[in-house]
Amino acid sequence: MNIRDVAEKAGVSISTVSRVVNGSELVKRPTRSRVLRAMHELNYYPNLNARSLAGGRSRILGIVVSNLQNPFFLDIFCSFEARALQQGYEVLLADTGYRTDRLKAGIRLMIGRRVGGLAAIVSEMDPSIQEELVRVGIPAVFYDVATPQKKISVIRLNYRHGMRQAVEYLYSLGHRRMAYIGYPMPLGPTEERKSAFLETMTAHSASSFTVAAAADGFVGGQEATRELLRSGFNPTAVLCVNDITAVGVLRELRNQRISVPKEISVIGFDNIPLAEFSSPSLTTLDIPRQRIGHLIFDLLAPSHSAVRSIGRETMISPELIIRESTGPVP
Amino acid sequence: MNIRDVAEKAGVSISTVSRVVNGSELVKRPTRSRVLRAMHELNYYPNLNARSLAGGRSRILGIVVSNLQNPFFLDIFCSFEARALQQGYEVLLADTGYRTDRLKAGIRLMIGRRVGGLAAIVSEMDPSIQEELVRVGIPAVFYDVATPQKKISVIRLNYRHGMRQAVEYLYSLGHRRMAYIGYPMPLGPTEERKSAFLETMTAHSASSFTVAAAADGFVGGQEATRELLRSGFNPTAVLCVNDITAVGVLRELRNQRISVPKEISVIGFDNIPLAEFSSPSLTTLDIPRQRIGHLIFDLLAPSHSAVRSIGRETMISPELIIRESTGPVP
DNA sequence: TTGAAAGCGGTACCAG
């Protein structure tokens, strides 16, 4: 059941079949229908591998993310994919689990598939991989790692801005002793959150403390909280690297019968859907993930609205969303 | 930078390069290193499209799911993918968003890519699509829809068993008026949960009521709860089609100052990670998603542990996990 | 409007 079979059955050449398959206008009506019927009767599915090979061109886009289980990445992927599919692109996904080897493997895979564009929305991106990508010269989008170039666009989040909003908001509520719960690994983007936190705290000469979560997820937040409570620092507010960590924090505080926000305020980062449905609901910094997903597509797909941003850096600012998990200092 | 360039640069034939790339043993040391160096210097990435085409064989597996945002599907995908990658397979993903047209498109895509196996873990599977898949004759795994055949394996969940556990547990706590919150669309698998619920209720001559959520997610559960409360049925317990719906329910009950489990008990389905971290934590029926993900791989990848189950039906039983969201009737 | 033929970049079999 290849193009030749169809051609034979329809009594035409393979070129004609190809034209029909690709919706070319220049095929006469009756011919077209003969071909279509043949295709149907033979149950023909064009071989996309052959097509990609012959065409050379790429209706395929790739995206690699750090942790699908984190709604931040998942949402970006979903909105990106939706947009891409809708525009007739295929999309390839790789989840690295924050591991550099998997990142490398994922990117190699995509290059091997000759994707037309590649987004690396990962916290663990390292320079060597970046160079590799630049060398092959396919359009790419990086997340939070710098050096935009010819075909390399960068999306950056303004963590300082976000952190400042959060800290100042808490400060205005009377908080002076705040803790930050971050990632275990010293990954670029997450470190920026942390240092932004520390700087802002210093600027306000408030007292700060940081803990590293052992993992990206509920459990990480929970364990970090235990550590934090053991430390004796006694914060009145806790800022978290992201919302899932914050939900883990809420959980542990509840276990320890510490009331939020009465005794401690908690604030997250990302504004995932769950933030609104946790108990208490979570004050957080919204990151417009859907917009980011769409932007990634526009940056990767040729001739699109985002041309102006291609090869440049796009800065996105988080926005503070106040809910129930924060309140005045006791 | 194709295989020919490499061959030329290394002063060998393309066959030799191919051997090196594929790690064949029968290449002499010095030759191999010359080739490797050439590959490196030219920055060579084998064209996977060409490889898939020529090889005909399929180191690609496909999986299509209904809703990635639902951790049930996500977890299955992740464990499936992890296993597959680790075994050197490529995996293709499609998310249908419960839409039949997207399901069809996704499956066509995978067939076009000539995947070696295809898992359709979707609630909206319809017979025509199933037939299509059978016709092309690629190994497949279906979820909750029947007719195992030569190359078609089926994974089924024993909803009746699960529902019975849940209902009887609640009954033993004194509950007699229970409500069920299900999916909006009459999808096979989810209907089974509902009818299992109703039957068990009838068997115990307890009083039941059902509502359909408007969507799969927190909001769906929340809105369904409002509807339920308005109905005047006044249940002492609510069973939900899945955990995310249940979390939406918890939220709305909290909004209405209805205490869980003091006034109403809530029970979910799936046992997603969040179930343990919601407030209150969620009593639910555990579905071993990781096991399912691995099983899917074993069913699809040739010559594997699961051979005995290939082309047959594997029944999996949910197991009741009791947490804080359920308690004795007031 | 349709057909013929030259690739696309590999794989795998057959010789040597």
Place this chain on the structure above:
DNA sequence: CTGGTACCGCTTTCAA
């Protein structure tokens, strides 16, 4: 151990 070569299935000029 290495090279030659016939495909894999489709796209894409170029002619007819």
